[in-house]
Amino acid sequence: MTGKIEPLEPVGAAALRMYACGPTVYDYGHIGNFRTFLHVDVLRRFLRLQGVAVNHVMNITDVDDKIIRNATAADKPIKEYTERFERAFFEDLDALGIERPEHVPRATEHIPEMVTLIERLAAKDIAYKAEDGSWYFRIAKYPEYGKLSKKDFDGIEDGARVDVDEYEKDAARDFALWKAVKPGEPGWDTALGTGRPGWHIECSAMAGSLLGESFDLHAGGEDLMFPHHENEIAQSESATGKTFARHWMHVRFLLVEGKKMSKSEGNFYTLRDLLLKGHRASAIRYLLISVPYRHQMNFTFEALAAAANTIDRWRTFQQRMLRGGFAAEANASVRTATEKAAKEFTAALENDLNTAEAAAAISEMVRAANTSADAGTLGDENAAEILRVLTMFDEVFAVLVDRDQEMTAAALKWAEAEGRIGEASPEVVARMGLSDEEIEALVAERTQAKKTRNFARADGIRAELLAKGVIIEDSKDGVRWKRK
């Protein structure tokens, strides 16, 4: 709200109370949506690491114009229509390692709170009923309108209305709080008449009822600042006379290969699209959080491949530290580097969640420790200290535990069930077609073939596995394999 970075501390409650606008469940989420949810996840994870308890609410918008239109077109009740996308949304959150908020209220389950809030506004003559039975918010009654987006709405035209969410960029209009049903549309019978809530009132009502009239932080994508968040502020502060949210956090948009993501550009990706093309869930998570939330990011496939390599390097490093067998004496300079990394990691995240600097601090530590381990100068104590820093890192970044195969397998299963397996790349289908046991058996056969000097067969197995995306590595510790 102030345009400045300010200390974020809970006020008047045991836990920090935060609200983040959730999805409208009418389709699968795209990577731009998930970038926002991922950065909110980084925030809540980092707060917990700092010992700050969080009470986090994220709404599910399960009724709106698009949902009604799509459900009608599909000839389904809205509940049946939205359930499928709501389930998919939670599966996608899990695939990306995004924690569930403490509360995930559905709009359709909080209609009475919305009605009450509109009635409070009506009692102050701020909400009014139009000829068609819909209720509107009278912007002229809220002089602070625009204070978040810093838009100057000179000469607000009293009574000019907008009943859909298609706002002109710089125009303030009385907006719909409650929409009267049109013939054939679903609605709720309430004191306001038969209808359904407008989108903005949902968030005001659910935030108010679950977090209180005034809370610590409100988050969302940058596109929500105006009109959605301005409208939430107008509704809530007009009704309560209190500051709605003490802090605001808006996650910037992403570009894909330098362009705005759009279906017509052919650069529009859902999480599922990427998994079916063989990209790993952990790499997608890491790439989307590696650029700090306040900066626009450019999503490229080159950067996605680099993210996968970085994660491989970290996981391999973590395994190396876990295997142990290092020197008895600790290396003082590695110890200093480890302590420095831990400090810089925390300081970077404390500074407006600078994820890029936080990750760079860890990379620096990995480099120093690998160099020392290669030279035989790393101590067992160093490894233990490094592992503690990696654990701290992963509390926030959550990329070291390898669940990638499981997530890709789930995406393939979904594609099969939906008749969309044709969208998966053939390499992914082939790779996932081999079970771990089948790979182990082939690896064992190859080892046996080498022992009997049947190199043709051994090479044949290696080539066969490689074609199916499985890489065999011979090392002095034995044979290891991994999926590409």
Ligand SMILES: [Zn+2]
């Ligand atoms: Zn909202």
